Amino acid sequence: MSVASQRQGHxxxxxxxxxxxxxxxxxxxRIDNTPVAYDNEILCxxxxxNIDSASFKQISDTCNGDAAAIKEHILGIVGDRGKQxxxxxxxxxxxxxxxxxxxxxxxxxxxxxxxxxxxxxxSLSLTPLHIEEIVRIDVATGRVWIAGxxxxxxxxxxxxxxxxxxxxxxxxxxxxxxxxxxxxxLCKPGETVVVIGADGKSGMLSCVQAKAxxxxxxxxxxxxxxxDTPSARLLQERGYxxxxxxxxxxxxxxxGEAVAAVAPDLADIVINCVNVPNTELGSILCxxxxxxVYFFSMATSFTAAALGxxxxxxxxxxxxxxxxxxxxxxxxxxxxxxxxxxxxxxNAKYINE
Numbered sequence: 001m002s003v004a005s006q007r008q009g010h011x012x013x014x015x016x017x018x019x020x021x022x023x024x025x026x027x028x029x030r031i032d033n034t035p036v037a038y039d040n041e042i043l044c045x046x047x048x049x050n051i052d053s054a055s056f057k058q059i060s061d062t063c064n065g066d067a068a069a070i071k072e073h074i075l076g077i078v079g080d081r082g083k084q085x086x087x088x089x090x091x092x093x094x095x096x097x098x099x100x101x102x103x104x105x106x107x108x109x110x111x112x113x114x115x116x117x118x119x120x121x122x123s124l125s126l127t128p129l130h131i132e133e134i135v136r137i138d139v140a141t142g143r144v145w146i147a148g149x150x151x152x153x154x155x156x157x158x159x160x161x162x163x164x165x166x167x168x169x170x171x172x173x174x175x176x177x178x179x180x181x182x183x184x185x186l187c188k189p190g191e192t193v194v195v196i197g198a199d200g201k202s203g204m205l206s207c208v209q210a211k212a213x214x215x216x217x218x219x220x221x222x223x224x225x226x227x228d229t230p231s232a233r234l235l236q237e238r239g240y241x242x243x244x245x246x247x248x249x250x251x252x253x254x255x256g257e258a259v260a261a262v263a264p265d266l267a268d269i270v271i272n273c274v275n276v277p278n279t280e281l282g283s284i285l286c287x288x289x290x291x292x293v294y295f296f297s298m299a300t301s302f303t304a305a306a307l308g309x310x311x312x313x314x315x316x317x318x319x320x321x322x323x324x325x326x327x328x329x330x331x332x333x334x335x336x337x338x339x340x341x342x343x344x345x346x347n348a349k350y351i352n353e
């Protein structure tokens with residue numbers, strides 16, 4: 001059924017599903033991205049997409065890092081599916097834009113109006129997206145500047161952009177806001193925490209939150225392929241990690257042995273923030289019996305994680321990397337405010353020249 005023939009949609013957006021019938025918008029292969037709002041939808045003018053790290057790496061690798069090829073690849077995905085939903089990784093990202101129209105049925109129920117500058121807090125993998133033009137792509141950060149429109153469902157989450165944080169920085173941080181919020185919940189004083197993929201944006205914020213939670217009596221161990229990147233040096237020099245280990249997260253034995261060398265009892269909590277597949281077993285081997293593994297990575301295979309834990313005899317709690325936690329946007333942005341060196345790093349990396 002077309003948008004024009006039905007004005008009140010389902011709060012969860014199922015009225016936009018084209019195929020297969022009965023699907024939810026995120027799991028659907030294709031959704032209706034007609035840029036006209038139902039009475040209970042919000043229509044936005046979109047100018048920036050932040051493609052999630054696992055998705056953008058897969059697209060970039062497929063296109064050999066060529067911006068023109070990446071552009072055509074993204075246009076192809078959105079053209080086929082009505083949303084930026086990578087069919088290989090299954091993940092999306094988020095957008096920044098201006099509210100163009102708030103549906104009549106929502107106007108008295110939401111604290112947003114036409115002209116407000118907002119960031120979406122729901123995945124592009126379920127967001128109806130209509131791209132008129134891709135203006136520019138930053139291959140280094142996964143940001144894509146476009147002219148286009150997007151729909152937020154009645155159930156859709158969003159955040160008004162803060163005045164004290166550059167919007168490019170806010171976009172980068174809000175895209176991974178679930179990670180620091182969940183780390184804040186999971187970690188306790190005195191614990192040992194391992195962050196795999198520590199030098200990426202979600203990994204950095206996770207290290208910062210983990211160290212704040214475990215305190216001087218606890219230990220934070222960062223793992224990344226290199227220790228001489230700006231982000232890796234910052235974590236070490238500012239004391240956000242107690243140990244920084246160089247290892248390939250796909251080499252399970254090497255990762256497990258490296259952690260055991262500095263933490264013989266292994267980790268109470270392991271946070272997986274990588275953007276490549278085949279890192280599940282390495283994460284599990286770092287974790288002590290009855291510990292917890294939080295798979296924030298969208299490259300995670302939960303089949304590999306479940307069967308891998310069984311195969312090595314590890315009784316660990318494994319948590320799906322939910323991108324949403326109550327208050328996650330505020331927690332992520334406040335992390336920058338509370339830690340000026342980290343804020344300065346994000347400014348240097350993400351503010352446009």
